[in-house]
Amino acid sequence: MARPAPETRRRRRRMVATQLAARALRDRRALAAMAWVPREWFVPPALAADAYDDAPLPIGDGQTISQPYVVALMTACVAPRRRDRVLEIGTGSGYQTAVLARLAGMVFTVERLPDLLVEAEDRFRRLGLTNIRTRLGDGAEGWVEYAPFDGILVTAAVPQVPAPLTEQLALGGRLVVPIGDLAAQELVILRRTAGGVEERRAGGVRFVPLISRLAFSELPRR
């Protein structure tokens, strides 16, 4: 498990240097995790040659695996420590989950589409990542049995933060979420402190929408 896919290590190192470090991403732990996870395992086989492109890619069911820079940026915003419990909403390919699992104590991830979840679980097994729990359902509800979380990532767009997620954030915990409309969002980082919730912003992004009664009311939910 220490060194998966050594044949693509050079492509990963180049990705880290040219797409992440070159854009002033300095979080060494996030960069190390990005240099470890074989991204070509998380894209459809026909797109393996494009796996390290500076772009999101389709993964089926109308969904996408995020651009490497966005995965690294969200990881750095949450900055998971070795004992942290992290919740991810929108497992998708499982790529972001795998990056988090290299850094956190335990990762909890929720996906609404069963086909995607089954494929992601298979990748976690093949990579020997045993600190991941998965659930099929509406991630906007969080995962109350395992709350509170030191970090929460929402990897789908929402018009506002779903209330259960803020409620499940531990003291000192960081929540990263793309907030906006269907066309464009801004990455918002909330941090729970003794005095309340601090907010900062980390730039524009484009995610597929979260499908939930707690998200965009104009979208069908099935």
Ligand code: SAH
């Ligand atoms: N983190 C993913 C990117 C996922 S794209 C990756 O690295 O590949 C967004 C994902 O959110 C899609 O897989 C979509 O099916 C899922 N999703 C949409 N609405 C959801 C909801 N209410 N609960 C859980 N997952 C949801």
